[in-house]
Amino acid sequence: MKAVQVMGFGTADVLRVNDVERPAPGAGEVLVAVEASSVNGHDVIVRAGELKMVSGRRFPIGVGLDFAGTVAETGADVAGHRVGDRVWGMVHPRLRHTTAGAAEYVVVAADRIAPAPESLSPVEAASLVVAGSTALLALRDSVRLTGGERVLVRGAAGGVGTAAVQLAHAMGGHVTALARDRHAGLLTGIGADEVLDHRSTTSDRTGPFDVIVDTVGSELNCYRSRLDKGGRMVTVGLSASALAAIAASSVYGARRIRTFSANPDTALLRELAGHVTSGALRPVIDSVHPLADIAAAHEAFERGGAAGKHVVAVAE
Incomplete structure (x- = not known):
């Protein structure tokens, strides 16, 4: 073979x-x-x-x-x-x-x-296997998104980002997508309530947010500061600098930066398939x-x- x-x-x-x-x-x-x-x-x-x-x-x-x-x-x-x-x-x-x-x-x-x-x-x-599983675990388990919360998705046009936008929308979140301006039509079409151009938007001009899903792995502390009281942040964009920021953020308790490694089993893949069948998630x-x-x-x-x-x- x-x-x-x-x-x-x-x-x-x-x-x-x-x-x-x-x-x-x-x-x-x-x-x-x-x-x-x-x-x-x-x-x-x-x-x-x-x-x-x-x-x-x-x-x-x-x-x-x-x-x-x-x-x-x-x-x-x-x-x-x-x-x-x-x-x-x-x-x-x-x-x-x-x-x-x-x-x-x-x-x-x-x-x-x-x-x-x-x-x-x-x-x-x-x-959708890795992208969808990662987005689902981030939203469901890491930050435990609930309906009505304000969500920022960084790197929203990528594989995990597009899945996170769709699933956050399906879970009732108000979704702000941070991506290139040329992807605005795509992102609003899959559930983003607003799209900000990442090249002209800095962290101090966004938020505050209840939930931040980061797929980029840079400027993590800057974006963590845009969490509202009780806010939660997760990153899947790992690098040496990201790991350092994650470790340092532990002093913030519930408002720390979370991370995880997606490792889906049959049950999670079946759940993911259910989101596809319901129309909440598409490739x-x-x-x-x-x-x-x-x-x-x-x-x-x-x-x-x-x-x-x-x-x-x-x-x-």
Whole structure:
């Protein structure tokens, strides 16, 4: 089978589409024939060598957190999944993989997949696995958004941002989206009550907000200061400076900056599918690349300014 692998840490040109042996599922595992995957920040920082403690320093390293496809084979002790089922899911982000979601086949624990929404194509489904799960966990668990609260979404036009705007709107929040002005039409169309151009809006000119969802990872303390009394903030844009700001914010108690690592299981993926089925969440896709062109997808992700997700179509 063909699989994308990192052959040495660096820029996108270290990615290779290699011919490797198709994996076989063990007990409690499922083999999925992948039709699409997407590019996520985790993929980029693994490729760049910023997560050596997780990925290790032995090559090759697999690429692609999420995937959508069909069940090709099941291992022993697997219940609830049959060959031919359309599924979506995610490999474990804290385990080392020699091949991952950006491959023709992926082996994954059975409790990390769920039926994909019937209304979505594989490309559309892949665009929502990590982005949608992250946004849902941020709003539901980290900041516990309630109806009527004022929400700021930073990096609102990206994959997690567009999902957060939609889910915050569905939860009854009054949503302010911070993004490039050219994305205003898209963002108001998916639920933003107002859109501010991030290039001309500074933190001291916004808010106050009950909830801030940050996907950028910079100026965190400045934006945290725009929380109202009882406000909560979460960031998923991790960097060394972001981690320092998160640690320092602990002195503010409930108004500290929160973070987490999205790691969806079957239950969460089923809940996410419910939001798709209800119409509360729909995919927003910036570009689709063939598997052979995954380096271009990574480069597009790193340039920023996207409207939604960069997706890799594995099955032509």
